[in-house]
Amino acid sequence: MKTLLSYNELSAAIEQLAQRLNGNHPDINDVVFMGVQQGGVVVANEIVAVLEKLRPGQKIKYGQLDITFYRDDIRKEILAPDTMHIPFGIENKIVVLIDDVLFTGRTIKAALDALLDYGRPAKVELCVLIDRKEHRQFPIQADYVGATIETSKTDKVKLINNEVVLVGN
Amino acid sequence: MQLSTRHLLGIKNLTREDISLILSTAEQFKEVLQRPVKKVPSLRDVTIVNLFYENSTRTRFSFELAEKRLSADTINFAASSSSAAKGETLLDTVNNILSMKVDMVVMRHSASGAPHFLSQHIPAAIINAGDGINEHPTQALLDAFSIKEKTGSLEGRKVAIIGDIMHSRVAQSNIYLLNKMGAKVTVCGPPTLIPKYISEALGVMVNYNLKETLEWCDVANVLRIQLERQNQVLFSSLREYSLAYGINRQLLDSLHKEIVIMHPGPINRGVELDSDVADSKQSIILQQVENGVAVRMAVLYLLANRNN
Numbered sequence: 377m378k379t380l381l382s383y384n385e386l387s388a389a390i391e392q393l394a395q396r397l398n399g400n401h402p403d404i405n406d407v408v409f410m411g412v413q414q415g416g417v418v419v420a421n422e423i424v425a426v427l428e429k430l431r432p433g434q435k436i437k438y439g440q441l442d443i444t445f446y447r448d449d450i451r452k453e454i455l456a457p458d459t460m461h462i463p464f465g466i467e468n469k470i471v472v473l474i475d476d477v478l479f480t481g482r483t484i485k486a487a488l489d490a491l492l493d494y495g496r497p498a499k500v501e502l503c504v505l506i507d508r509k510e511h512r513q514f515p516i517q518a519d520y521v522g523a524t525i526e527t528s529k530t531d532k533v534k535l536i537n538n539e540v541v542l543v544g545n
Numbered sequence: 546m547q548l549s550t551r552h553l554l555g556i557k558n559l560t561r562e563d564i565s566l567i568l569s570t571a572e573q574f575k576e577v578l579q580r581p582v583k584k585v586p587s588l589r590d591v592t593i594v595n596l597f598y599e600n601s602t603r604t605r606f607s608f609e610l611a612e613k614r615l616s617a618d619t620i621n622f623a624a625s626s627s628s629a630a631k632g633e634t635l636l637d638t639v640n641n642i643l644s645m646k647v648d649m650v651v652m653r654h655s656a657s658g659a660p661h662f663l664s665q666h667i668p669a670a671i672i673n674a675g676d677g678i679n680e681h682p683t684q685a686l687l688d689a690f691s692i693k694e695k696t697g698s699l700e701g702r703k704v705a706i707i708g709d710i711m712h713s714r715v716a717q718s719n720i721y722l723l724n725k726m727g728a729k730v731t732v733c734g735p736p737t738l739i740p741k742y743i744s745e746a747l748g749v750m751v752n753y754n755l756k757e758t759l760e761w762c763d764v765a766n767v768l769r770i771q772l773e774r775q776n777q778v779l780f781s782s783l784r785e786y787s788l789a790y791g792i793n794r795q796l797l798d799s800l801h802k803e804i805v806i807m808h809p810g811p812i813n814r815g816v817e818l819d820s821d822v823a824d825s826k827q828s829i830i831l832q833q834v835e836n837g838v839a840v841r842m843a844v845l846y847l848l849a850n851r852n853n
Binding site: 446454495 | 586
């Protein structure tokens, strides 16, 4: 295991993402934040915690999106689903999807499919902690990126114990 | 995470882990059913045949809806309007259907063991939707899901199964499942409708007294008197059955606690359940039907690609 982002670097990246999200959305009532299960939820929890400090007294709408039933590799492998928790309408809202690692883009494609079953948002933005830019298989780019990391295709990048690590294959 | 089996033939050959996986997956599908778009694309390349050799409203609709909510393609077969009426054998019928590239078979048959027989001869995944007096596994799973949802857990829960235990596949599947999940089961009904060695064979308690049984249980699963499965008369009349084993408001109010009432449907109103019980807030009969779709989605989803 090789550490790509230390705890301090990770905290700084989260802080910076939250600051930019805060600055770009003066009216936070129009915005809903959505962590993608499972890694994205960990990152989203942190980002939302920072946002709540930046906007004291304001209610941040935050949900969790599970993409299990929307995966395109469902014929290869059955996965048990995680919790879907969207306790608000997304109709005409700005939805900020939050994920840990943007790799092939397939997860985000599935997340968009899942999201649209809940309504028609005004706009969808993508916020990721790590961008593995050179391995995209779909035309999907993030609006907010914590760090861009060069990796080989077979690498596995994971968020473990508050550090971003490269797991050996 | 996957099931230990390729088919769902009965609860008997499921593990505790299988049951837990189906129930937890069903919770997520129940959420799907509350959304504005009540449909997911999970099984969009799967074709399912619903093979019903015996009449059914609830179970057939429930399976069909579950399949459609998962985006599967479905075809329906009813024995009465098919070539089975011309004398084609079960295996020939199924092989002909499978040659049209069908992936899964949902099957109801009046002969116990029909889906087990089929599973030894065909490659498709088979889901038993009720076979004779043997098992009705998805009913037991949706009953368990409903008990868990209403009361919090299955472990240690006291469940009474009341009525025609002898001819009931629902009772048998429920007993297997509740035993595996750590619930306690008492069966109750006239001695002629309860198999003699059931407590040794299946590890349940037997009580012929309805009031005592209701006083003991947290949940009463009331079965339908199945007149179509009785070759001989096992009780004098429906009226007599109703007097001894029918549940009415007065009886429920005389208990020292509030119990949950379940029924797999269709209800014989005024026989095993009075209307003021079936339609009361203690009854979760319609929730059972609602949960049935989510539970069947979970079963179909978890078995869908086990053949590759």
